[in-house]
Amino acid sequence: MPTYRDEVVVLRTHKLGEADRIVTMLGRRHGKIRAVAKGVRRTSSRLGARLEPFMVADVQFYAGRSLDIVQQASSLGTYGSEIAADYDRYTAASAMVETADRLGDADASVSHYLLLVGGLRALSQGAHASRSILDSYLLRAMALSGWAPGLEECARCGAPGPHRSFVAQSGGMVCPDCAPAGSARVDPDTTGHLRALLQGDWDSVDAAATRTSAAASGLVAAYAQWHLERGIRSLAHVETNR
Template sequence: MSNQSFAARTYRDDAVVLRTHKLGEADRIITLLTHHHGQLRAVARGVRRTSSKFGARLEPFMVADLQLVRGRTLDIVTQAVAKGSYGDAIAANYDRYVVAAAMTETAERLTDVDGETSTAHYLLLVGALASLSRGAHSTELILDSYLLRAVSIAGWAPSFGDCARCGDPGPHGAFNAALGGAVCHDCRPPGSPAPAPQTMFLLACLLSGDWAGADASENIHRREAAGLVAGYVQWHLERTVRSLKLVERA
């Protein structure tokens, strides 16, 4: 009977490690974003011992195939098979590390209560971490593209062409986070930023995945875009993404 009970409580899923913290002398609590079960917190027993067979597979930014057992308060990780060893390449480079930290912090906050979009968030985050570990594009561009897509999945897709308030066809010369992006002259609230046209084009490229256009952008427009992205994300999250403060911009 106990074996049947154990089997009924056991399940497998792919997951990316968002965060870890110590528990007792040898254990860790792992915050995971899974492919099919949303965000969850699980205990990894003995993972801090040097003899642990899967400790390295449960570090931040790693992607693994996990076997878990449902517990009374926290699930328990009983097996971990590495699927994406992005953590080593990211941890070896400070710029990549802080960008990955900002992405996983954002993912954690966007999925802590919303389970309906967790699969899309999982796929987006894994893709962004893979791109970051390979150095496929500039770290800041990968971050800003991830942030724009993540808030879009959460239901706050920005507009960088038509007016976000009245729908008047763009391009427009102002941006307002509270209204949802680009705004026309008539809808523009006082004090709204007026980004350069090249910055708005870059933002549209980052949202749509036009990497040729994004990679060709100049640093001055990347910096302006980064400020708008950070403001937009934190407005809709209604809280600060602390890791963004550590990201160094060119």
């Protein structure tokens, strides 16, 4: 069977036998990849540090029947140590790679790969608040998968906004006629913050009040988890914006 190469982000690893690991990766060209990395748990292995979660690497694979096999790997982005050293960065990165893992089953693309790499790089550099980077990643990843939240017109009937109710099940902001009883009421600042997160307007995101960013984070989490149909376990450990 043929060999192939790809640039990958390591999403997660599992132990296999005494010295091997199964590594789940998101590839730039091949989408989600699961491969065996032989001997990486030995102290003498050169591959082990390059195939840890949050690392970006150029990897050569041997295509197997059920699982591929890692033959070579060279580092492209060593973000793991900076992320793991900070709790907020680590929990945000964990939620990001968990989301990428879920989306990679059907929706992986070059854009998904580049979005994840950019997010992990920003986390490792401490470029913005960790929760803001996560929220922006979640909204933009949902948008790439065809689930961009409606923030202007009503997400159900298309009535022009602005509107004040957010309903994850309906796709975003909804008008009074479409809003079910008990819908979350959203102030204009929070709606604007959601828009800035989706557009990557970091000047506006960084300038937002703590209460605004925290309210937006709750809406983003509800929206992402609704569309992924299962909870993002790592979100339970993520701190709200401070």
